[in-house]
Amino acid sequence: MKILNVCLCAVSFITVILFFSGCGMAPENSSEISSYGITNMPPNIGQNGEPSGFDEETVNVLYIETTLDTDIIEIREESFVAQFYEIIFLSEEFIGRKIRFEGIFWNVPMSEDENQYIVFRYADGCCMPMEIGFEIVLNGIAPLPDDTWVEVTGILEEFEPFPGHIALRIDAVSIVEMNERGAEMVPGW
Secondary structure (H helix, E strand, O other): OHHHHHHHHHHHHHHHHHHHOOOOOOOOOHHHOOOOOOOOOOOOEOOOOOEOOOOHHHHHHHHHHHHOOOOEEEOOHHHHHHHHHHHHHOHHHHOOOEEEEEEEEEEEEOOOOOEEEEEEEEEOOOOOOEEEEEEEEOOOOOOOOOOEEEEEEEEEEEEEEEOOEEEEEEEEEEEEEOOOOOOOEEOOO
């Protein structure tokens, strides 16, 4: 019985680890992109409580720059994943704040009459690239073609995509098509 309990605990632990590892493939078409929380993988936390993969100076700069009382929180290319997760895990600090970031615009058809729009970048996952970004509420802004590089500015808000599940999205104030593309693949954890 003791061996069975140990085996069940080990299987449960491995299942939890795999669930939170965020394995995924870069989408070849819009149907492969998640329809709301574009990723749910938590960051890897090192022994000192800081995200692994970043030195102490980088982590401190990320935290300070995204939590200062500024008019607009800029999610930068070099720290895209870290800032994204900071916003997700400390969402109560960021709800109602204006956020600006660049990424790939994508249309996700939800039904014949409904579309969902997302802006994301790819990040290194445990085994394959994953999509990191937010759903975007257009507010009358004309949708752009898929794979257009844009800069989005908008207010972070919570919404309930289905009963009992809270997600985050950006209520767009502006979406600007950029002439120059940034890095589609950004460093992960």
